[in-house]
Every structure is written in C-alpha cells, then in structure tokens.
Amino acid sequence: MSDSSRLPPLTALRAFEAASRHLSFAKAAQELFVTPAALSFQIKSLEEHLGVTLFRRLNRAVELTEPGRALQPGLAAAFREMHEAVRAVERMKEGAPLTVTAGPAFTAKWLAPRFFRFAEAHPEIELRFVASLKIMDFDRDGIDVAVRYTPRPDDTAYCELMIDEWVIPAAAPAVAERIATPADILHETLLHDDSINHLRPAMTWAVWLRAAGLAPGAEAERGSRFSSADHAIDAAVEGAGVILARASLIERDLAAGRLVTPLPMGLMTPGKYYFLCRKGAEAEPRIETFLDWMREEVASIAAMGTRFDLRPFPD
Structure with a gap:
C-alpha cells in the first residue's frame, strides 16, 4: 500500500x-x-x-x-x-540575450536595419533575431518577444498594436515616372507578394485597382510572383516592375529614394503588426526596454501615413 x-x-x-x-x-x-x-x-x-x-x-x-x-x-x-x-x-540571468522572432521580411526590412540604434542605446542588452513565419511558443522555443502580422490580436499573451498597416503602389524612380494614373499601372510589370495571400480579404492588385475605380480582369494577375515580401521589394528597387507593398517594409527605401510612390492612394490592410510576449513579461526590464524602443521607432510609419490617401480595405 x-x-x-x-x-x-x-x-x-x-x-x-x-x-x-x-x-x-x-x-x-x-x-x-x-x-x-x-x-x-x-x-x-x-x-x-x-x-x-x-x-x-x-x-x-x-x-x-x-x-x-x-x-x-x-x-x-x-x-x-x-x-x-x-x-x-x-x-532573467544578467547578460542573457533577448530573443525576438518576426517574419523574414519584417526582420530584413524593418528590424535589422534599425538594430544598430537599439545596440547603441542599450549595449547591455544582446538581441537575438529568429526570422520565421512559424508561430512559436514562448517557453518551448525560448522566445521572449514576437512581432506578428495578423488580423487578430492574441488574448493568450500580452499583445500591443504596433503598426496599423497599409499597402501602396511603389516602384523605382524610372518606372514611377511612367505612372500618372491607376490605368498606367496595367502597362507595367506587376510584382505580387504572395506571402500574405492567406489574409482574408486578400491583398491583391485586383483589389487595389478596383478601389482606384478600374475594373481589372486577368491582367491584374499577370507579372512576377514572390513567396517573400523582401524579395519582391528588392525586385522593385531594381526596376523590375511596380509592387503593392506594405508601408512598413518600404519605409527606408522611400526615404532613401530607391522607391517612389507614384500614386497617393493606399489601402489599410486586414493585417496589423502586434508586439507579443508572455503575460506579465512586458514589465521585465529587458522586454520593457525593447517595447519602449519599438514604440518610438514605429511612430515614423504613422507619420508617413498622413501624406497619403489611406482608405479602408474593401470587404
């Protein structure tokens, strides 16, 4: 017994x-x-x-x-x-790296280029990036912070809206010079970011063109397709065509003049960028420091949006 x-x-x-x-x-x-x-x-x-x-x-x-x-x-x-x-x-050990996961495109186009500013301001915190679209578990996968592009916040974690995202046509300056009206876009090579096709409603050229007053047919589906947004953006920078791009991912290219937005109309997307961590962990010093830094960094995207005609994404 x-x-x-x-x-x-x-x-x-x-x-x-x-x-x-x-x-x-x-x-x-x-x-x-x-x-x-x-x-x-x-x-x-x-x-x-x-x-x-x-x-x-x-x-x-x-x-x-x-x-x-x-x-x-x-x-x-x-x-x-x-x-x-x-x-x-x-x-919680002193000197333990802060592990941040985000999608490959957001890591390449937004996080990594800004990393030096965080490192200069907070040399005591070592950042480790995990670029993946896989939904990771904070404890099982050793993740401290996740930045996710999703239509819904996560109520199982601490979740804070970072970027209310929108899409807008963008092209290299030489290509943009040829675009004065929405109809002109159909004469250019269309670059498609298929990495966000899972969103509903889908963010496609056909949707943007209809919102601009056109009635596109099969021509809205032609062009080059990319499974990764950063590759599609790189192709646009090289003059390969015009991309319907997420604003956060092209902010630096616009500021540097590598890309131009030839038309002012953008569409708010069904997806938004959220900051996530375990509930209660947002008050841990390293995570709180990173969250405050992100709040400051994303402010420029909201400011950029005031220059465009941003419309609700059609249902």
Missing part, C-alpha cells in the same frame, strides 16, 4: 511521463538517455509505490490503463510547468 503523504521518486515520475507521451518504453528511454531496462525498472517501482498497474505491456507496444490515463494529464502539466519555470529563471 502506498504512503499517500509521500510522493514517488522524481525519476520514476519522469520515466512514466515520457513513456505515456510516446507510448513506447524504447522511445522514452532514448529521450531520457537511459536503457529500456532501466526505464522499465523505474515504471515498475512507480507501480509498486502506487499499488496500481499503469501500462498494459503488449507485444510491440504499451498502452495506458485507467489509472495510467488518470495520472498522465496532471503529471504532463506538472513537468511542463517545471520546464517553463526553469526557462523563465534562465531568461
């Missing part, structure tokens, strides 16, 4: 959690860097401590018994919380 006031050994609980997750003693042993025999011994000792059978041993597999199914959820949650607590403490 087990002593209800005494918890089983942690090694036995850890062995059960891994085996119940994999439903394989061999895979669990491999994860924990022990032999299958050692793992089987730990689970046997746990069963003896609890006075119940936790697994049915089959020929080539195992399955949880009713007591095993009752134990598994709470134990899995407990180990997750322990891992998360340890990671939270590790992130």
Whole structure:
C-alpha cells in the first residue's frame, strides 16, 4: 500500500511521463538517455509505490490503463510547468540575450536595419533575431518577444498594436515616372507578394485597382510572383516592375529614394503588426526596454501615413 503523504521518486515520475507521451518504453528511454531496462525498472517501482498497474505491456507496444490515463494529464502539466519555470529563471540571468522572432521580411526590412540604434542605446542588452513565419511558443522555443502580422490580436499573451498597416503602389524612380494614373499601372510589370495571400480579404492588385475605380480582369494577375515580401521589394528597387507593398517594409527605401510612390492612394490592410510576449513579461526590464524602443521607432510609419490617401480595405 502506498504512503499517500509521500510522493514517488522524481525519476520514476519522469520515466512514466515520457513513456505515456510516446507510448513506447524504447522511445522514452532514448529521450531520457537511459536503457529500456532501466526505464522499465523505474515504471515498475512507480507501480509498486502506487499499488496500481499503469501500462498494459503488449507485444510491440504499451498502452495506458485507467489509472495510467488518470495520472498522465496532471503529471504532463506538472513537468511542463517545471520546464517553463526553469526557462523563465534562465531568461532573467544578467547578460542573457533577448530573443525576438518576426517574419523574414519584417526582420530584413524593418528590424535589422534599425538594430544598430537599439545596440547603441542599450549595449547591455544582446538581441537575438529568429526570422520565421512559424508561430512559436514562448517557453518551448525560448522566445521572449514576437512581432506578428495578423488580423487578430492574441488574448493568450500580452499583445500591443504596433503598426496599423497599409499597402501602396511603389516602384523605382524610372518606372514611377511612367505612372500618372491607376490605368498606367496595367502597362507595367506587376510584382505580387504572395506571402500574405492567406489574409482574408486578400491583398491583391485586383483589389487595389478596383478601389482606384478600374475594373481589372486577368491582367491584374499577370507579372512576377514572390513567396517573400523582401524579395519582391528588392525586385522593385531594381526596376523590375511596380509592387503593392506594405508601408512598413518600404519605409527606408522611400526615404532613401530607391522607391517612389507614384500614386497617393493606399489601402489599410486586414493585417496589423502586434508586439507579443508572455503575460506579465512586458514589465521585465529587458522586454520593457525593447517595447519602449519599438514604440518610438514605429511612430515614423504613422507619420508617413498622413501624406497619403489611406482608405479602408474593401470587404
């Protein structure tokens, strides 16, 4: 009979959690860097401590018994919380890098070019960028801050609107000289940023041209297509055509004269850029410093918008 006031050994609980997750003693042993025999011994000792059978041993597999199914959820949650607590403490160590994830285009066109300003102002904070469109887990993936372009804020995390984004036609100066009306755009090579086709409604040339008073057909779909926004922008800078670009991603190219907006009409997009971190983490000194810096940096995009005719994105 087990002593209800005494918890089983942690090694036995850890062995059960891994085996119940994999439903394989061999895979669990491999994860924990022990032999299958050692793992089987730990689970046997746990069963003896609890006075119940936790697994049915089959020929080539195992399955949880009713007591095993009752134990598994709470134990899995407990180990997750322990891992998360340890990671939270590790992130608080002095000198630990601040890990920021954002999409590849936003990292290349907005974050990275401004990094030197943050580094000069805050040399005590080391930044680490993870450029990815994958939705990462703050604890599992060791992420401190995420900057995401999405139509909906995330209520499971601290979430603050950074950029109310819009799109506008842009081209290299030599190409822009040929564009005086919306109809002129159809005589140029259209550059398409397919990385945001998942948004609804979609942000396409056809939508912008209709908002400009035209009724485009198949010609709005021709041109060159890019799976990454920064590649499409680079093509526009080189004079390859005209792009319907997100303002945040072309701000520096516009300021430097590499791109020109030949027509003033822009469309607000269904997606916006949000700053995200774990709830409560926004008050941690490193994250609060980075958030304050971002608030200052994005102000120029809002100011830039006052120069254009920005219209709601059509439903």
